[in-house]
Structure formats: C-alpha cells, structure tokens
Amino acid sequence: MEIIKTAKDMQAHAEKTRMQGKTIVFVPTMGFLHEGHLSLLREGSRHGDHLVLSIFVNPTQFAAGEDFESYPRDFEKDAAAAQKEGVDVIFAPEKANLYDDDFETYVSLEKLPNHLCGLSRPTHFRGVATIVTKLFNIVKPHAAVFGEKDYQQLAIIRRMTRDLNFDIRIIGVPIVREPDGLAMSSRNTYLAPEQRQAALSLYRSLSEAQNMVKTGETRATRLIEEARRTISAFPENSIDYVTVCDPDTLEDVALIDRPVLMALAVRVGKCRLIDNMVLHPAG
Amino acid sequence: MEIIKTAKDMQAHAEKTRMQGKTIVFVPTMGFLHEGHLSLLREGSRHGDHLVLSIFVNPTQFAAGEDFESYPRDFEKDAAAAQKEGVDVIFAPEKANLYDDDFETYVSLEKLPNHLCGLSRPTHFRGVATIVTKLFNIVKPHAAVFGEKDYQQLAIIRRMTRDLNFDIRIIGVPIVREPDGLAMSSRNTYLAPEQRQAALSLYRSLSEAQNMVKTGETRATRLIEEARRTISAFPENSIDYVTVCDPDTLEDVALIDRPVLMALAVRVGKCRLIDNMVLHPAG
Numbered sequence: 001m002e003i004i005k006t007a008k009d010m011q012a013h014a015e016k017t018r019m020q021g022k023t024i025v026f027v028p029t030m031g032f033l034h035e036g037h038l039s040l041l042r043e044g045s046r047h048g049d050h051l052v053l054s055i056f057v058n059p060t061q062f063a064a065g066e067d068f069e070s071y072p073r074d075f076e077k078d079a080a081a082a083q084k085e086g087v088d089v090i091f092a093p094e095k096a097n098l099y100d101d102d103f104e105t106y107v108s109l110e111k112l113p114n115h116l117c118g119l120s121r122p123t124h125f126r127g128v129a130t131i132v133t134k135l136f137n138i139v140k141p142h143a144a145v146f147g148e149k150d151y152q153q154l155a156i157i158r159r160m161t162r163d164l165n166f167d168i169r170i171i172g173v174p175i176v177r178e179p180d181g182l183a184m185s186s187r188n189t190y191l192a193p194e195q196r197q198a199a200l201s202l203y204r205s206l207s208e209a210q211n212m213v214k215t216g217e218t219r220a221t222r223l224i225e226e227a228r229r230t231i232s233a234f235p236e237n238s239i240d241y242v243t244v245c246d247p248d249t250l251e252d253v254a255l256i257d258r259p260v261l262m263a264l265a266v267r268v269g270k271c272r273l274i275d276n277m278v279l280h281p282a283g
Numbered sequence: 284m285e286i287i288k289t290a291k292d293m294q295a296h297a298e299k300t301r302m303q304g305k306t307i308v309f310v311p312t313m314g315f316l317h318e319g320h321l322s323l324l325r326e327g328s329r330h331g332d333h334l335v336l337s338i339f340v341n342p343t344q345f346a347a348g349e350d351f352e353s354y355p356r357d358f359e360k361d362a363a364a365a366q367k368e369g370v371d372v373i374f375a376p377e378k379a380n381l382y383d384d385d386f387e388t389y390v391s392l393e394k395l396p397n398h399l400c401g402l403s404r405p406t407h408f409r410g411v412a413t414i415v416t417k418l419f420n421i422v423k424p425h426a427a428v429f430g431e432k433d434y435q436q437l438a439i440i441r442r443m444t445r446d447l448n449f450d451i452r453i454i455g456v457p458i459v460r461e462p463d464g465l466a467m468s469s470r471n472t473y474l475a476p477e478q479r480q481a482a483l484s485l486y487r488s489l490s491e492a493q494n495m496v497k498t499g500e501t502r503a504t505r506l507i508e509e510a511r512r513t514i515s516a517f518p519e520n521s522i523d524y525v526t527v528c529d530p531d532t533l534e535d536v537a538l539i540d541r542p543v544l545m546a547l548a549v550r551v552g553k554c555r556l557i558d559n560m561v562l563h564p565a566g
Contacts, residue, residue, distance in 0.1 A: 011450045019302070098448075104394045105412070105446035110387040129388070130447075133416075137448040163388035164413075165381075165420040167294045 001082065002089045007098065007138045010091045014052075014140035023048030026141035026168075028132065031055035031092075032072040033081050036147055036176040036184035041085040043173045044145040052139050053082050054091040059099065060106075061127030072189050091139060098134060107133045112159055115250035116152045116263050117274065120240055128153055129160050136166055143169040149176075149183050151263060151276045155250060175275070177203065183275045190271040198234035199268045205230040205242075206277040209262050213279045218256045220244035223279075231266055240265035240272065247278055256281050284365065285372045290381065290421045293374045297335075297423035306331035309424035309451075311415065314338035315355040316364050319430055319459040319467035324368040326456045327428040335422050336365050337374040342382065343389075344410030355472050374422060381417060390416045395442055398533035399435045399546050400557065403523055411436055412443050419449055426452040432459075432466050434546060434559045438533060458558075460486065466558045473554040481517035482551045488513040488525075489560040492545050496562045501539045503527035506562075514549055523548035523555065530561055539564050 004010045017024055025048035027040045045051050055078055062068035075092065082090055106126050112118075113125040136144070146154045158170050176184045181203035182196070191199055205227035212223055227242045245252050247261045256279065263276040287293045300307055308331035310323045328334050338361055345351035358375065365373055390412040395401075401408050419427070429437045441453050459467045464486035465479070474482055488510035495506055510525045528535050530544040539562065546559040 007448050011448075015450070019304070021302070100445070102394075103446050104392050105390065105443045106393070107388065107390050107416075107447075110389070111385075112387065133390075134446075134448045137450060140450070160388045162383070163386050163417075164390075165290050165294075165417045167298070167420060167423070 001079075001087055003079070004089055004091050005093055005097070007093060007134075010089075010093075010138050011140065013089065014138070017050050018140060022050045023143070024050045024052060024139065024141040026052045026054070026135070026139045026144040028054045028056075028135050028144065028146075030057045030071065030186065031078050032074055032186040032189070033078045034176075034184045034186060034188075036149060038081065038085055039176045040145045040147055040173050041082070041087060043171060044143070045086055047143045047145075047169070047171060048141075050089075051085075051087050052089045052091060052141065053087045054135055054139065056091075056093055056098070056131070056135075058127060058131040059095060060130055061124050063121060063123055066121075067187075072186055091135075098131075106130045107160065107164070109156055109159060109163075112152070112156050112250060115245065116241060116243060117265055118152065120265070125153070125156050129156060132157055132160070133164070136168060141168055143171055145171045145173060147176075148172050148174050148276070149185070149274070151261060152250060155248070181207070183273075185273065187271055187273065191268060195236050195268045195271065198236040199266075199271075199273055201231045201234055201237060202264060202266055202273060202275040205264070206262055206275060210277060210279050213256055214282050216282055218281070220252070220254050220256060220260070223256075223262060227262070227264065231264070234268075236268050238267040240267060244279075284362075284370055286362065287372055287374050288376055288380070290376060290417075293372075293376075293421050294423065296372065297421070300333050301423060305333045306426070307333045307335060307422065307424040309335045309337070309418070309422045309427040311337045311339075311418050311427065311429075313340045313354065313469065314361050315357055315469040315472070316361045317459075317467045317469060317471075319432060321364065321368055322459050323428045323430055323456050324365070324370060326454060327426070328369055330426045330428075330452070330454060331424075333372075334368075334370050335372045335374060335424065336370045337418055337422065339374075339376055339381070339414070339418075341410060341414040342378060343413055344407050346404060346406055349404075350470075355469055374418075381414075389413045390443065390447070392439055392442060392446075395435070395439050395533060398528065399524060399526060400548055401435065403548070408436070408439050412439060415440055415443070416447070416449075419451060424451055426454055428454045428456060430459075431455050431457050431559070432468070432557070434544065435533060438531070464490070466556075468556065470554055470556065474551060478519050478551045478554065481519040482549075482554075482556055484514045484517055484520060485547060485549055485556060485558040488547070489545055489558060492527075493560060493562050496539055497565050499565055501564065503535070503537050503539060503543070506539075506545060510545070510547065514547070517551075519551050521550040523550060527562075
C-alpha cells in the first residue's frame with residue numbers, strides 16, 4: 001500500500017495506473033474509518049482493480065463554529081484498516097496542498113442543496129461539490145463510492161457528475177448500522193452514554209415510519225408527527241428537521257403513493273446526527 | 284478528420300486516444316472561425332499529436348438580451364478550415380446533449396470575474412467556467428489553448444484549472460489582428476463600414492498608451508483619459524470600460540512601475556468589441 005501526499009504525485013500515479021489498463025475505484029473519506037467506510041471499500045473493490053482511499057478533512061464544507069478543528073482524526077489506525085481491506089493507495093494531502101491562499105473557484109448546485117441539511121448548512125454542499133471535483137481531477141477514477149448515509153450528498157454528487165460530464169460511475173452503498181441500529185458515523189465518538197441512548201430514537205423513528213407505511217399510512221404529516229414525538233421524548237435531542245421527500249429531487253412529498261425518502265437530522269447534545277430510510281408503500 | 288456529436292462518443296474517443304499514448308490538445312471555440320482561431324490550432328498542434336476542436340455556442344455564457352440567437356454560425360466553412368489545419372476531431376454537440384432541462388451545477392469564481400467584462404456581464408464567466416469544465420471532462424485533453432484576446436477569460440481558466448486541479452496545461456496565444464490593427468473577432472462581421480472605422484480606435488488607443496508608457500508616463504489616469512478621448516471621437520462608439528490593471532489579479536493599478544494590462548470594451552453600434560495590451564514601462 002502506497003501513501004501519497006500531494007495532488008501532483010497522485011495525478012502522476014493515477015495516469016500511470018490508467019495507462020496500465022487498470023480500473024481505478026475511489027473512496028473519498030474524511031478518515032476516522034468505521035465499519036461504514038470499510039463497507040465502501042469492500043463494495044469498491046468489486047468494481048475495479050486499483051482501490052484508492054482519500055483521507056482529507058475538507059475545510060470548505062465546514063462553516064464557522066462547526067467542528068472542523070475537533071473532527072476526529074487517527075491516521076495510523078486508518079492506514080492499518082485500509083491495508084487490511086486491500087487499499088492500493090491512500091491519498092492524504094495537507095490542506096495547503098489543496099487550497100492556495102488565493103483559492104477562489106467553487107462548484108455549486110442551484111436546487112438540490114435547498115433541502116434537508118443544506119437549509120441549516122448553507123455553504124456545506126458547495127464545499128462538498130468543490131472538494132469532490134478536485135479529488136476526481138486528482139485521483140482520475142473510473143468509479144467512485146459514496147455512502148447512502150449522506151443521502152443528500154450522494155444525490156448532489158450524482159447530479160454534479162452528470163451535469164459536469166465527469167466520466168465516472170457513482171456507486172451508492174447502503175447505511176451500515178451498529179447492532180442497536182445507530183447509523184455508523186465518525187461523529188458517534190462525541191456521544192456520552194446517555195446521549196447514545198437518545199440517539200437510538202433516530203433509527204427507531206425511521207423504522208416506525210416504515211411500519212406505518214407498510215400497513216397503509218399514506219400521509220407524510222402523520223409519519224413526521226410520530227417521528228418528532230419519538231425523538232423529542234429524549235430531552236438530549238433537538239430536532240433540526242424531519243422530512244418526507246422525493247428520493248431524486250428531495251422536494252417535500254405529502255401523499256405516499258410511491259417510494260419516498262424519510263430523512264432527519266437531530267442534535268444530541270453538541271453532536272449533530274443524520275439518518276434516513278427509503279420507505280416503500282404497501283402492495 | 285472525424286466529427287463527433289455527443290459527449291459520450293467524445294469521451295470514448297478521448298479514452299481510446301489516451302490509451303494509445305497520444306497527447307490530446309484541445310481548442311474550444313464557438314465556431315465561425317477566423318485567423319485568430321486558426322492561430323490557436325497552429326499553436327495547439329505544436330503541443331501534441333491529436334488536435335481536437337470544439338464548436339459550440341454555449342448558451343449559459345450569454346445573458347438575456349445578448350446575441351446568443353444571432354451569434355454567427357457556419358459549420359461547413361469551419362469544418363473545411365479545420366481540416367486544412369490538420370484537426371483530428373471536431374466535437375460539435377447539440378445544446379440538448381450538454382444541458383439537460385434540469386441542469387443545475389455551475390462553476391464560479393469569487394474574485395476574478397469582479398473586474399472588466401464581468402462587471403457588465405455578471406453571469407458570463409460562470410457560464411464560461413462551467414462549459415470549459417464540462418468540455419475538459421468530455422475531451423480529456425493534456426493541454427488546452429485559449430486566445431489572449433479574451434484576456435479575462437484566459438486568466439479565469441488558468442485560475443480555475445489550478446483551483447480545481449485539472450491536470451491540463453493551459454496555453455495562451457497572442458491576439459491576431461487585421462492588417463489595420465482591428466483584433467480578429469467573430470463579432471466583427473456585425474460591423475458596417477463606418478463602424479469598422481470607428482472600431483479601429485480601440486487598437487489605436489492601446490498603441491498610443493504603449494507609446495506614452497515607453498516614453499515615461501507612469502500615471503494610469505493619463506492613459507485612460509487619452510484612450511477615452513481617442514475612442515469617444517467617434518459618435519458610433521460607446522465606452523463600456525477602459526482599465527489599467529494588474530495582469531494577474533485584474534485589480535486596478537494607479538502607478539505604472541511594472542508591466543500592466545490595459546483592457547477596454549466598447550460598443551460600436553450594436554456590436555460590443557474588446558481589446559487589450561500588456562504595457563511595458565521604459566527601461
């Protein structure tokens with residue numbers, strides 16, 4: 001396994017690898033790898049013969065006051081896990097290698113960010129679209145793998161890839177959960193034990209909604225009311241949003257007569273958690 | 284010479300060409316080729332062994348009321364000229380092939396567009412940066428060639444290429460002028476004979492400024508005053524801007540103690556013309 005630190009070296013490596021006829025599969029992450037990330041690597045290895053993992057905590061997707069500085073990092077542990085998963089290259093640049101002082105070019109979308117997390121994090125997806133564009137140009141992959149846990153991010157990257165004509169296949173991978181249902185997240189490490197109990201209400205409310213829909217409920221408002229009740233039962237929880245929306249456009253849906261996305265974001269103490277589930281109506 | 288009409292076919296061709304070890308050089312244009320474009324092709328052919336010309340009048344860089352519909356087009360003549368210059372591929376997509384109805388992703392810069400033409404055309408460079416990003420991802424060139432006539436565009440593309448880590452060398456080519464000094468432009472075809480005389484004042488005012496600087500003038504205001512006088516002597520002319528600025532940042536310069544860019548935009552009748560020159564102080 002090779003560790004590459006600069007964009008220039010990574011591009012030279014990618015070019016050489018492509019010229020050897022190999023298929024590059026790319027898994028971009030912010031590191032502090034958990035089972036969710038490992039599932040991306042495992043899925044990725046099925047789609048090509050050269051697996052590149054990037055580890056970079058991207059400053060442009062954090063707003064002032066968010067947890068850029070405190071975001072958990074553990075490169076040694078990540079490298080050991082990556083090696084075990086058969087990663088060929090870790091691309092781990094320094095911030096200064098990717099962002100010059102006079103950096104001024106951004107990739108942004110006009111519609112998809114105006115929903116869900118984009119409403120409370122107005123510059124977040126501009127930062128995501130920009131770093132993913134940069135990483136695509138640096139790693140030069142044939143395919144790239146993203147988790148469905150960050151559902152809106154995946155939708156935005158699919159749209160951006162199509163709109164900007166990146167010749168890259170985007171692969172989505174289902175959420176990986178702890179045995180008790182909590183969606184895996186690097187930020188789970190922030191949770192104190194009693195917060196951890198409160199956090200379980202996210203998955204529970206999604207599962208309840210799935211059951212309601214399966215047994216005939218077609219009103220989005222009813223699902224949202226129930227989920228809000230389940231989550232608010234814990235005083236540690238503060239709801240950012242609970243939404244039922246179209247899985248492609250992310251626009252609100254009132255009547256559930258086809259598969260819909262239920263997505264939610266909740267602050268548990270200082271920790272902001274997200275989760276989602278596609279709900280399939282009965283019949 | 285091959286003519287390719289869709290992004291998908293162009294990407295497949297580019298991939299095949301790269302895998303053969305060839306170097307792709309790309310010259311993006313809006314067609315209606317003149318000697319200026321041909322000089323880009325000639326310079327391009329020095330930098331690689333596979334020359335791709337794109338012809339696409341890009342709607343997203345025209346604002347409402349600008350000349351998108353009336354922009355001159357002559358594909359047959361362009362194709363004949365391209366063949367003569369040794370072009371390997373013309374990429375000539377339809378608008379619907381590059382922009383879906385729900386297109387929503389744009390590339391934009393925060394500083395360089397806030398000068399010169401960007402002030403009167405506020406969405407123009409967003410359209411340019413977006414289409415160039417798309418074309419880079421479709422044509423997959425090793426190098427791309429742009430004219431210095433569109434100086435601000437070239438500066439923006441250089442910055443964007445660096446900021447977004449495109450692994451593409453950007454080559455600038457000097458302005459080509461008619462024997463009387465008028466900078467070549469597809470829009471010159473709009474000029475009536477008397478307007479054409481008025482249009483010569485653009486080059487004349489730049490040449491006068493160069494002479495003033497060579498003989499010791501260091502005050503930008505004096506150059507601008509003289510140029511405005513020269514251009515305004517023609518009632519057909521209406522000045523958009525006359526600016527003396529830093530060649531890299533495009534920020535206004537007051538004291539000329541190093542090379543500066545003098546740039547101007549003038550409406551001659553309905554035709555908006557631009558021209559520029561880098562002025563070198565004496566000694």
